[in-house]
Amino acid sequence: MQRQFNTLTLALIPVAVVINIVMGQIVAVLKLPLYLDSIGTVLVGALAGPLAGGITGALANLVWGVLTGPTIIPFAITAFVIGVLAGWFARLGWLRAGGGAAGLVKAAVAGLITGIVAAIVSAPIAAYLFGGVTGAGTDALVAFFQSMGANVIQATLGQGLVSDPLDKTITYIVVWLILLALPRRQVARFPQGEQLVA
Amino acid sequence: MLAALLLALVPWGRDERWLAVPPLLVVAQGALVALNGRAPLLAWGRRLFWLMAPIFVSLALVQGLFYPGARTVIWQVGPLSFKREGLLFATLVGGRLLLVVGAFMVLLTTTHPADLTAALVQVGLPPEGAYLVLAAIQLLPRMQARAQAIMAAQQARGLALEGAPWQRARALLPLVGPLVLGALHEVDERAMALEARAFRAPRPKTSLRTLHDSPAQRLGRWLLVLASGIVLTATRWPR
Numbered sequence: 001m002q003r004q005f006n007t008l009t010l011a012l013i014p015v016a017v018v019i020n021i022v023m024g025q026i027v028a029v030l031k032l033p034l035y036l037d038s039i040g041t042v043l044v045g046a047l048a049g050p051l052a053g054g055i056t057g058a059l060a061n062l063v064w065g066v067l068t069g070p071t072i073i074p075f076a077i078t079a080f081v082i083g084v085l086a087g088w089f090a091r092l093g094w095l096r097a098g099g100g101a102a103g104l105v106k107a108a109v110a111g112l113i114t115g116i117v118a119a120i121v122s123a124p125i126a127a128y129l130f131g132g133v134t135g136a137g138t139d140a141l142v143a144f145f146q147s148m149g150a151n152v153i154q155a156t157l158g159q160g161l162v163s164d165p166l167d168k169t170i171t172y173i174v175v176w177l178i179l180l181a182l183p184r185r186q187v188a189r190f191p192q193g194e195q196l197v198a
Numbered sequence: 199m200l201a202a203l204l205l206a207l208v209p210w211g212r213d214e215r216w217l218a219v220p221p222l223l224v225v226a227q228g229a230l231v232a233l234n235g236r237a238p239l240l241a242w243g244r245r246l247f248w249l250m251a252p253i254f255v256s257l258a259l260v261q262g263l264f265y266p267g268a269r270t271v272i273w274q275v276g277p278l279s280f281k282r283e284g285l286l287f288a289t290l291v292g293g294r295l296l297l298v299v300g301a302f303m304v305l306l307t308t309t310h311p312a313d314l315t316a317a318l319v320q321v322g323l324p325p326e327g328a329y330l331v332l333a334a335i336q337l338l339p340r341m342q343a344r345a346q347a348i349m350a351a352q353q354a355r356g357l358a359l360e361g362a363p364w365q366r367a368r369a370l371l372p373l374v375g376p377l378v379l380g381a382l383h384e385v386d387e388r389a390m391a392l393e394a395r396a397f398r399a400p401r402p403k404t405s406l407r408t409l410h411d412s413p414a415q416r417l418g419r420w421l422l423v424l425a426s427g428i429v430l431t432a433t434r435w436p437r
Contacts, residue, residue, distance in 0.1 A: 007398055010326060011388035014333035015381050018341045026345060026373055030359060030366045039378065055330075063334045066311060069249035070302035071295070131291030133256040143260045152261075177371075178378050186382070 003191050004049035012048065012190070013056050016040030020060040021067075034167045038082050042114075042175045045086025046095045047190035053083030074129055078121045082168070085114045086175075090195055095172070097179035097187070097196055104176060111172025112165050119160030126160075127153040138163055242307045246300055254292050261288040311335055316407045325403050333388075341381065348376050 024037035045053020057079030065073035089110040133139045138159055145155035187193045261284040315328035352372050359369055
């Protein structure tokens with residue numbers, strides 16, 4: 001616990017929080033059907049450990065909520081889980097930078113699993129707090145699933161399972177590429193860096 | 199200073215009789231904001247409106263049209279039929295949301311983040327936590343400016359930010375790379391700056407801000423908690 005939170009991690013977390021938010025905005029500018037707002041979270045989870053990753057995720061939603069509007073604060077729970085999972089996958093060595101195509105596939109699979117878990121965690125929040133909608137384009141998917149006969153929670157889960165796994169897979173691939181591009185010396189200095197350099 | 203002001207009165211009643219309560223309470227929140235001279239009522243109202251409007255429209259459309267098991271049609275527009283049960287559900291969720299979000303907005307428009315974190319540190323949040331929140335808030339505008347600069351620079355090199363989805367997706371990597379790598383480069387310096395100021399020293403830290411928490415405020419908070427408890431039991435009690 002203490003090892004996860006050395007000064008380097010402490011300096012990294014706010015930077016990662018801001019990366020999350022700014023990336024979310026860039027994706028909105030590019031009008032891509034993705035979120036990519038957890039790149040920083042996954043990065044901290046990988047570099048520093050599960051708890052640090054989870055805190056980064058939760059904090060990002062909290063700060064974003066303070067700055068724009070509190071509707072995304074409840075999803076801090078999802079963001080926390082994403083960070084913790086990223087930390088565990090890194091511990092297992094699934095995010096090791098290198099290994100060519102095999103390394104890429106491993107990172108992608110880790111992202112896919114994270115996406116499925118994220119959808120399962122988000123669904124009850126979206127269903128009970130927001131009645132299934134978020135005011136974004138993905139609401140059309142919820143309407144579609146409900147018209148097929150699903151109830152509110154099944155419909156939000158369906159919506160999440162369509163958008164989250166793809167989003168998190170791409171997020172993990174991006175993080176893997178970043179880890180590959182960073183100097184190995186810099187990566188290795190983070191608490192969990194040893195598990196990331198090939 | 200209204201450091202810990204948060205209206206917690208949320209009617210969770212599922213009954214139709216309670217539908218009128220959230221709008222009334224939101225009006226009360228507005229009055230509260232107006233009382234606090236520093237935070238103009240207009241800003242609160244505008245932010246609340248722009249935040250909630252898309253959610254309300256979406257709620258009315260998705261649940262009004264497609265709520266599972268709804269039968270009573272009350273409004274037919276061409277092939278679309280709005281149903282009573284769905285709209286009731288939408289109103290219930292919408293009112294609840296409006297209230298919670300409104301309360302948060304009261305807190306956010308009346309309290310500076312630095313005051314909020316200072317108050318949290320006073321009641322036991324580790325100073326590291328306060329640092330994380332405030333550093334992120336301060337860093338954001340700088341990073342947004344940098345993202346803008348990177349986008350402009352890459353466009354000047356011929357990067358297309360518009361066009362087919364595949365083309366826009368390809369624009370992602372040339373933007374992510376410089377942004378994230380540049381930001382991570384800064385982490386080292388930030389860590390050294392923290393160490394140089396002995397931030398991790400296990401000693402009590404002094405704060406530039408001191409907060410005045412009057413007994414009346416403390417009493418008010420406890421009364422709010424009590425009132426929430428009463429509302430909760432009153433609405434949930436089996437009649």
